[in-house]
Structure formats: C-alpha cells, structure tokens
Amino acid sequence: MVKVLVVGYGVIGQRLADGVALQKDMELVGVVDAAVTLSTRSLKEKGMPYKLYAAFPEAKEKFEAAGIPVSGLLTDVLNDVDIVLDATTGGVGAKNKALYAQHGKKAIFQGGEKNEVADVFFHGYANYEKGLGADFLKLTSCNTTGLIRAVDCLDRKVGIEKVAITIVRRVADPGDYHRGLTNALQVDKAPSHQALDLMTIMPHVDATGILVHTPVTHGHFITVVATPKKDISAEEVIAAFKEHDRIRVVRLEDGFLGNASIFKYARDLGRPRGDLYEICVWEDTVVKSGKDVMFGIHIPQESVTIPESIDGIRAALEMQTDRLEAVETTNKYLGLGAWK
Structure with a gap:
C-alpha cells in the first residue's frame, strides 16, 4: 500500500x-x-x-x-x-x-x-x-488540465495541428475576498500561459490564446478552435468526448445553461462541496468552421x-x-x- x-x-x-x-x-x-x-x-x-x-x-x-x-x-x-x-x-x-x-x-x-x-x-x-x-x-493549472484533456482526446483520434483558445476566467474561488468586489472584465496580454503550457506538454500542437478575468466564482469557461490533421465531423467530436471518463457532454436543453447550472447539478448529485472532477463540454457548442472544430468547456477549478x-x-x-x-x-x- x-x-x-x-x-x-x-x-x-x-x-x-x-x-x-x-x-x-x-x-x-x-x-x-x-x-x-x-x-x-x-x-x-x-x-x-x-x-x-x-x-x-x-x-x-x-x-x-x-x-x-x-x-x-x-x-x-x-x-x-x-x-x-x-x-x-x-x-x-x-x-x-x-x-x-x-x-x-x-x-x-x-x-x-x-x-x-x-x-x-x-x-x-x-x-x-x-x-x-x-x-x-x-x-x-486547472484551466490547462481541462484544456489538455479535451485537446489530447481529439489529438489521439485524428491528430491536432493547432488550437486557439479564449478563457473566461473566474476571478476567485467561492469564499475568497482577497480580490475585492468588482464590476469589470480584465484582459491579460496574449498569449495566455495556458496555451504556452499546453505546448510544453504537447509540443507537436501549436497553441495560442486570450484570457479574460470575470467576477464570478463557479468555474472557468474556455472556447477552443482546433485544427485537426484529418477531417472530423461535429458528431464524431461529440462521440469522442463521450468516450472519455473525465469529460461530461452536457446540453442546454437539459438545463445546463452555464457555470451555475453545473455547480448546482454537482450539489444535487451529492458531490462533496459541489465538486466535479470532470470537465463539461456543451454539445450545443461543437461546430465546424471549414476544417476547424470549435467547442466550449466548463472547468471546475477547485477539483479538476x-x-x-x-x-x-x-x-x-x-x-x-x-x-x-x-x-x-x-x-x-x-x-x-x-x-x-
């Protein structure tokens, strides 16, 4: 042991x-x-x-x-x-x-x-x-951990050439006061460290990204635009995510409207502290733009x-x-x- x-x-x-x-x-x-x-x-x-x-x-x-x-x-x-x-x-x-x-x-x-x-x-x-x-x-980091899960999942399916990400970052954890009370978005200089960190772990993927701090506490949101080496449909992307035990695929029509919905659902499941170990990908956000694939991820920052x-x-x-x-x-x- x-x-x-x-x-x-x-x-x-x-x-x-x-x-x-x-x-x-x-x-x-x-x-x-x-x-x-x-x-x-x-x-x-x-x-x-x-x-x-x-x-x-x-x-x-x-x-x-x-x-x-x-x-x-x-x-x-x-x-x-x-x-x-x-x-x-x-x-x-x-x-x-x-x-x-x-x-x-x-x-x-x-x-x-x-x-x-x-x-x-x-x-x-x-x-x-x-x-x-x-x-x-x-x-x-929490954002990088969840981001790599999703990108690695697709990379092992079809290969990923590059990704561009935008992170809407929660400003503090629930219960924190040290960042103060704000009514603002704060933009960081690009590229974000999460994109650079991804390339350290996965050097064969070219990555860049933008990060925006937002005055919420229950999770980050990341948009990903990934360029696959082989063509893959939106349906195949969703199927790949559903196979992954650390990724939940959720839908707007089922009530998963955003970060607060996911946090509430974790509490309703009886998860300690409302935690989820999984990232969530909205099925509704998986779309194609030419060859590129775009999708949105929820990151439960305290537990991911x-x-x-x-x-x-x-x-x-x-x-x-x-x-x-x-x-x-x-x-x-x-x-x-x-x-x-």
Whole structure:
C-alpha cells in the first residue's frame, strides 16, 4: 500500500486528501498545514477524519491553542510516507522541496509553482510516460488540465495541428475576498500561459490564446478552435468526448445553461462541496468552421486537477507503467464514468 502525505490543507489540499482516501491501493497518512484556518477548524468539527501534522513548531502551538488535535510535525511524518502531494501556496512548495529531498521523498507540486521546481511538467493523459519514476512532478493549472484533456482526446483520434483558445476566467474561488468586489472584465496580454503550457506538454500542437478575468466564482469557461490533421465531423467530436471518463457532454436543453447550472447539478448529485472532477463540454457548442472544430468547456477549478494529481502518484512510484491502466484505475476509485 502506497503511503501518501498531503502538505497544505486548503482549497486543493482538502480535495487531494479526499481523492487519495478513495484510492484502494493508497493510504493517506495525514495532512499538513501551517495555520488555523476554516479548513483546519472544519477538520476538527468533522472528528479529525485525517491526522493533522503541523508544518513547524509554532504552527503546532497555534493548533493546540485552538483545540485542534495535532499528531506531530511535518518532519516527524515524512519518514513514514512514500510520496508527498504539495498543495501549499505558490512559492512555498519550492522551499519545501529541499526538505523532501533531504528525506529522500518524491513529491508532486500543484500548478501555482514554477516549472523549474520539478523534473517533469505532468498530465496523466497526455504525457504519463514521462512521469514514470520521476522524483518531482508538477501539475498543470486547472484551466490547462481541462484544456489538455479535451485537446489530447481529439489529438489521439485524428491528430491536432493547432488550437486557439479564449478563457473566461473566474476571478476567485467561492469564499475568497482577497480580490475585492468588482464590476469589470480584465484582459491579460496574449498569449495566455495556458496555451504556452499546453505546448510544453504537447509540443507537436501549436497553441495560442486570450484570457479574460470575470467576477464570478463557479468555474472557468474556455472556447477552443482546433485544427485537426484529418477531417472530423461535429458528431464524431461529440462521440469522442463521450468516450472519455473525465469529460461530461452536457446540453442546454437539459438545463445546463452555464457555470451555475453545473455547480448546482454537482450539489444535487451529492458531490462533496459541489465538486466535479470532470470537465463539461456543451454539445450545443461543437461546430465546424471549414476544417476547424470549435467547442466550449466548463472547468471546475477547485477539483479538476485531483485525478491528474493521483495519476502523478502512480507514475512517480511506477504503480502502473501503462498510461491507460493508470488513469483507468484512478477513474475507477473516483467513480468517474459511472454516470454513463
């Protein structure tokens, strides 16, 4: 049984812990955090389903003062694990890397870290093989993760020559206040990093894109214009997406009118926190323009990277050397594809 530690129990860390706990061939040893937050307070109120370790002695004192049980320090538990999922704030993971290396532990970092922190910039479907046996992996961002899922799906069907994307980016996660209250759209300089990141993972695809920040919280929206190497009909594109266990095909006529509809549906399904691991593609947006194919994607930003993070564990520890066997195992334990 592979032993996993999650460092950073925030938006992503909570979801990583839950995702790992569902894997029948992995053991979640515990979670690590550095501050008394709503996340760690809720951990206590839920009866401490996961052991909590403090990032450093001062943090341990603060947890104990708040009545939150602590099982020890990060340095105490590192010797008991095989791999670390680092979900700390951007920049902290890079500092933690030296500690992981000192203890001889592999680690997987989230999209907020710079690429230089890792040996491999990783995506479970698109370049699983490159992560095999690696000591340090870095995940793509939420938008890039979902974008690559869709582009890789079509690329393996007919080959993709190039893509152009427009991202309508949610400005903050639900519950965040640090970005303030706004009534504006903010445009970033093109090309967006998501397009550049896609080319790092899939260098044979030419990609560019525009990003617009918008004052919503429940998900990003991406339009994709893809140029296939072989002609493919809109119906064939939809069929390809429906085969993919991390892609849901939804329709306007069924009530999926936008990001809020999808978030509501996830809550109605009883998904914890209203999370979806899957991206959603609107069937109604899949159209042809000459040879090009256009479609629209919903990205559930808080949870979309969890499956690929678990794929990273499988690759780094060589639990499965075959890409499809690895992702299918992750999918099975997360319940992905069960709706089909």
